[in-house]
Amino acid sequence: MSPSNLLLASLSPSDLAALEPRLKPASLQQMQTLYEAGDPISTVYFPTGAIISLVVALSTGEIVEAAMVGRDGVVGASSALDGKISLSRAIVQLSGPSLTCDVGVLKTLAMQSQSLLSLLIRHEQALYAQAQQSTACMASHHTDARFCRWMLRARDLSGSDTLNFTQEFLAEMLGVGRTHVTLVAHTLQAAGIIKYTRGKIHILDLEALREAACECYDTVNSNYRALLGGQY
Structure with missing residues (x-):
């Protein structure tokens, strides 16, 4: 498998060799909800063509996008860092393929590899920064x-x-x-x-x-x- 997900492609050869056999292909459909806020996370998604939006739902029924993830990242990786539950709704914005991994498998591999753990932490930081930027964008632009x-x-x-x-x-x-x-x-x-x-x-x-x-x-x-x- 040659990953078209950029995050996977950035892994070290040893990390990729350990993770690659555990990845499974999935086809994601537009408007499909992967998690609701508060749901336990059991599956991690590495989009290869699909785009996933992380949104916040309000009591009025309105939803607002906090971040957008596609072939540059991963959705649900916080669960491998003991996040355990989803803090937002993850909804498929654009249909397409993705690679998936069981959260327990990813957590085990991350605990065994400092480089993989570091990459997942940096990804969550980038995702958090994107959410912060979205907040500033809505308020100012x-x-x-x-x-x-x-x-x-x-x-x-x-x-x-x-x-x-x-x-x-x-x-x-x-x-x-x-x-x-x-x-x-x-x-x-x-x-x-x-x-x-x-x-x-x-x-x-x-x-x-x-x-x-x-x-x-x-x-x-x-x-x-x-x-x-x-x-x-």
């Missing part, structure tokens, strides 16, 4: 810049300029009303940056999208580059 930042990260993790997202889903992830997302999508489409058809967004001008995104996109990327080095 306009919806249009946040929309562009979100689209760029989804593009990076999917490896495609075509993304299957409804406006309702985007509004939920950004924590805004659908009318805000509709307005931003129309503005970007009029500028020739994206093309939006029902449930599908095509990125037409990547450079313009980057210029329109807020600084949070580069900040999150910097954190993951520090984690994965040349792999990211």
Whole structure:
């Protein structure tokens, strides 16, 4: 198996050799809930094509995305560090393949390898930093810049300029009303940056999208580059 997950690809040869036989392929479906907040974690996910959102659900029924994980990371690794339960809902944002591992197996291997343990800790730090950045982004940046930042990260993790997202889903992830997302999508489409058809967004001008995104996109990327080095 040649891992297309960048975190796995960054493992030392010995760590990868120990973990690789324990990995199992899985197909994740859009809107599939992997964990609810408070659920015990039994399976760890290393996405290879799917994208997973970690979201916070409010009593009003609204949900807000705290972090996005794809082929650059892992979901549920905190359980191998004695986290035991999920602190947020993990929902599949974009369908695709993933590799999975039993949490007990990953914990055992991490306790036997300082390098693997260190990598998992650094990943959780990067994930925490991403959640902090998302909080600052929601408080300080306009919806249009946040929309562009979100689209760029989804593009990076999917490896495609075509993304299957409804406006309702985007509004939920950004924590805004659908009318805000509709307005931003129309503005970007009029500028020739994206093309939006029902449930599908095509990125037409990547450079313009980057210029329109807020600084949070580069900040999150910097954190993951520090984690994965040349792999990211």
